[in-house]
Amino acid sequence: xxxxxxxxxxxxxxxxxxxxxxxxxxxxxxxxxxxxxxxxxxxxxxxxxxxxxxxxxxxxxxxxxxxxxxxxxxxxxxxxxxxxxxxxxxxxxxxxxxxxxxxxxxxxxxxxxxxxxxxxxxxxxxxxxxxxxxxxxxxxxxxxxxxxxxxxxxxxxxxxxxxxxxxxxxxxxxxxxxxxxxxxxxxxxxxxxxxxxxxxxxxxxxxxxxxxxxxxxxxxxxxxxxxxxxxxxxxxxxxxxxxxxxxxxxxxxxxxxxxxxxxxxxxxxxxxxxxxxxxxxxxxxxxxxxxxxxxxxxxxxxxxxxxxxxxxxxxxxxxxxxxxxxxxxxxxxxxxxxxxxxxxxxxxxxxxxxxxxxxxxxxxxxxxxxxxxxxxxxxxxxxxxxxxxxxxxxxxxxx
Numbered sequence: 001x002x003x004x005x006x007x008x009x010x011x012x013x014x015x016x017x018x019x020x021x022x023x024x025x026x027x028x029x030x031x032x033x034x035x036x037x038x039x040x041x042x043x044x045x046x047x048x049x050x051x052x053x054x055x056x057x058x059x060x061x062x063x064x065x066x067x068x069x070x071x072x073x074x075x076x077x078x079x080x081x082x083x084x085x086x087x088x089x090x091x092x093x094x095x096x097x098x099x100x101x102x103x104x105x106x107x108x109x110x111x112x113x114x115x116x117x118x119x120x121x122x123x124x125x126x127x128x129x130x131x132x133x134x135x136x137x138x139x140x141x142x143x144x145x146x147x148x149x150x151x152x153x154x155x156x157x158x159x160x161x162x163x164x165x166x167x168x169x170x171x172x173x174x175x176x177x178x179x180x181x182x183x184x185x186x187x188x189x190x191x192x193x194x195x196x197x198x199x200x201x202x203x204x205x206x207x208x209x210x211x212x213x214x215x216x217x218x219x220x221x222x223x224x225x226x227x228x229x230x231x232x233x234x235x236x237x238x239x240x241x242x243x244x245x246x247x248x249x250x251x252x253x254x255x256x257x258x259x260x261x262x263x264x265x266x267x268x269x270x271x272x273x274x275x276x277x278x279x280x281x282x283x284x285x286x287x288x289x290x291x292x293x294x295x296x297x298x299x300x301x302x303x304x305x306x307x308x309x310x311x312x313x314x315x316x317x318x319x320x321x322x323x324x325x326x327x328x329x330x331x332x333x334x335x336x337x338x339x340x341x342x343x344x345x346x347x348x349x350x351x352x353x354x355x356x357x358x359x360x361x362x363x364x365x366x367x368x369x370x371x372x373x374x375x376x377x378x379x380x381x382x383x384x385x386x387x388x389x390x391x392x393x394x395x396x397x398x399x
Contacts, residue, residue: 012395017324020317021372021387025059027302027314028373028380034278035294035301036375051294051375058380065381066388074337074392078132085129085153091118092160099164104223105367107164117378119161119169124385126157127176127343134184135336141186150181151194167224168368172350174198179346180339183329210234230257231364259297262288263359266300267311274307294375296367299359314373318352321387328394337393344386351383 033052047053069077091109095118100110109116130153140146154177161170178198182191209228229236236249266282275281282288283301293301303311322345329341348371355370357363369379 014324014328014391014394016320017328017387017390017394020320020324021384023317024314024321024372027317028298028375029055029059030277031298031301031305031373032294032375034280034305035283035290035298037278054377055375055380058377059384061377062381062384066384066391069385069388070392070395073396074340074389075396077389077392078128078336078340081125081129081132084125088118088122088125089156089160092122092157096160096163105164105166107166114377117376119157119164119166120378120382121385122157122161123169123172123176123347124382124389126154126173127180127340127347127386128389129153130177130180131336131339131343134180134186134339135334138185141184147186147190150186151177165224166367168354168366171354171366172347172368175350176343176346180343183339183342184335206232226253226256227364227366229253230260231361259289259292260358260361260365263297263300264361266297267303267360270304270307270310272308274303274305274310277305280304295369296355296365296374297359298370298374299356302373303359315352315356318348318371322349325390328390328397331397332393333397337397340389341393344390347386348383 029052032055033050036051095109096106098109099106100108100115102108107117107119109118130150133150133153134141136146154173158170158173161173178191178195206228209225210232226236228234230253236253237246241249262282266280266288269275269282270280278284280288280301282304283290283293288297288300288304299311299314302314306313325341325345325348329338329345332338332341351368351371354363354366354368355374358365358368369376371383372380
């Protein structure tokens with residue numbers, strides 16, 4: 001093999017993407033270990049039941065899945081996209097009936113050794129099927145019937161996931177849908193009207209929760225409503241509340257805002273360089289709740305122990321992944337590959353923005369993982385599969 005052949009072979013790998021993913025996985029294992037070891041009940045378990053060890057197992061399974069995806073062209077995968085989409089819709093329906101309830105939601109199938117969360121894989125299934133649907137001739141995308149069917153494809157998993165309830169996972173379907181429709185050259189007027197409707201409905205929804213009388217409010221899970229009230233600083237107690245009732249509700253509001261306050265303290269107390277790995281007092285002393293420190297609030301653990309520098313490194317690694325995804329989309333050999341790549345980029349960006357945002361009180365607290373860093377089998381495998389799709393598109397860019 002001469003130098004030219006070697007260079008051609010090496011060019012089939014998107015190295016910045018691979019290196020950034022590897023960096024995030026190292027950070028994920030290190031800080032899942034740090035957060036878990038602070039929990040005495042977890043630290044006493046055998047090593048093969050420790051969360052950091054299971055995270056390594058999920059990484060291995062995810063890498064194997066990504067490698068398998070890269071063995072065939074994404075065109076072959078897309079041939080099965082509608083079947084995969086409807087299988088995932090079926091799983092989203094059945095999890096509402098047969099799933100286990102944890103943390104106020106019915107989102108998982110319990111297989112004993114593995115908790116399978118179909119909503120994570122539904123995101124990938126939707127991106128592949130939606131890209132397939134939108135890759136039709138641009139003239140067809142100007143037909144109202146085609147556009148309404150496209151919205152129906154996004155609306156169906158959105159509603160089923162919202163019923164679990166999992167507001168965070170449901171919300172990410174909106175930017176993914178809009179981003180892919182924009183890249184597909186859907187008429188600007190249709191997209192503009194759609195964005196106006198979404199913003200208006202969102203504004204009315206928030207106004208209804210914050211200001212409407214109780215009998216007129218949209219029915220949400222009680223904890224979801226309280227999270228919104230905490231984020232917007234709205235008093236739990238109504239104007240006509242008695243002194244005893246007001247005191248009780250103020251105490252409940254203080255308890256409900258506990259996670260958000262402790263996450264902010266963790267981030268702020270890290271300073272520039274942090275307190276050192278496994279030296280975070282917020283985590284070690286349990287002020288940052290141990291039930292969520294290793295998943296939803298893993299960024300707070302990282303910021304406390306590695307400081308502003310560590311947080312910037314994490315954000316920079318995600319920036320490399322997003323920039324690599326955009327580069328892959330620009331070099332894709334067809335519209336189908338470009339649409340899949342953009343869908344994956346928007347999905348990762350949405351997760352990163354929401355998760356880090358809730359750690360620093362930019363967005364309300366919602367259960368959504370930090371890609372490849374938060375603990376969780378379904379999430380880790382899902383995002384490594386998404387990375388495998390990006391690599392697949394890159395290596396087949398000339399075909």
